[in-house]
Amino acid sequence: GAGVSQSPRYKVAKRGQDVALRCDPISGHVSLFWYQQALGQGPEFLTYFQNEAQLDKSGLPSDRFFAERPEGSVSTLKIQRTQQEDSAVYLCASSLGWGRTASGNTIYFGEGSWLTVV
Amino acid sequence: AQKITQTQPGMFVQEKEAVTLDCTYDTSDPSYGLFWYKQPSSGEMIFLIYQGSYDQQNATEGRYSLNFQKARKSANLVISASQLGDSAMYFCAMREGDGPARQLTFGSGTQLTVLP
Numbered sequence: 001g002a003g004v005s006q007s008p009r010y011k012v013a014k015r016g017q018d019v020a021l022r023c024d025p026i027s028g029h030v031s032l033f034w035y036q037q038a039l040g041q042g043p044e045f046l047t048y049f050q051n052e053a054q055l056d057k058s059g060l061p062s063d064r065f066f067a068e069r070p071e072g073s074v075s076t077l078k079i080q081r082t083q084q085e086d087s088a089v090y091l092c093a094s095s096l097g098w099g100r101t102a103s104g105n106t107i108y109f110g111e112g113s114w115l116t117v118v
Numbered sequence: 119a120q121k122i123t124q125t126q127p128g129m130f131v132q133e134k135e136a137v138t139l140d141c142t143y144d145t146s147d148p149s150y151g152l153f154w155y156k157q158p159s160s161g162e163m164i165f166l167i168y169q170g171s172y173d174q175q176n177a178t179e180g181r182y183s184l185n186f187q188k189a190r191k192s193a194n195l196v197i198s199a200s201q202l203g204d205s206a207m208y209f210c211a212m213r214e215g216d217g218p219a220r221q222l223t224f225g226s227g228t229q230l231t232v233l234p
Contacts, residue, residue: 042209043224106153109155109163
């Protein structure tokens with residue numbers, strides 16, 4: 001598609017439930033990022049993929065969070081045993097990832113998956 | 119230390135007027151990129167404008183321009199001829215280094231309201 005696509009857009013989960021959030025990046029984009037955005041805050045980095053390789057997962061808040069991108073395109077962010085503090089918007093983003101130009105560096109975001117844990 | 123600082127939690131501007139949203143940054147890396155994103159209430163982060171640390175000219179994109187002052191480490195966004203649809207949250211962000219694995223670091227945002 002033309003942009004980054006995320007699903008579901010909205011998810012309400014009961015505390016303790018597992019959730020899976022899907023991201024379809026822009027076609028041909030090598031780099032894929034997941035961010036977490038709490039209400040009223042700027043996005044915070046979670047993890048980064050270059051093709052299928054997860055090169056940085058330093059932002060994942062706990063071992064309940066797991067991300068994969070097995071074929072280097074679609075990615076899934078999984079949260080196990082959700083807690084109320086996991087309530088946030090989860091943003092997926094992608095970029096070509098190369099060079100110093102705007103087109104190489106610009107990171108494009110999806111609309112986000114709004115997770116509410118009750 | 120904060121890498122990106124946006125000191126204006128909220129700003130108001132009259133329709134058709136220009137407005138400047140402030141952003142200062144902190145990095146020791148000589149190669150970096152600065153970005154502005156718009157986030158309406160729908161939640162999508164919309165890319166507005168990019169400025170590379172080696173770019174000689176200030177970036178412009180339509181009604182958006184970036185006032186890049188490298189020595190002062192500031193990258194203010196100027197929106198000319200404000201429109202009601204410009205009302206949104208605006209984030210300044212930085213990407214350090216040249217490699218592909220560089221994520222964005224965001225500021226806390228400025229909520230812009232355009233008044234009719």
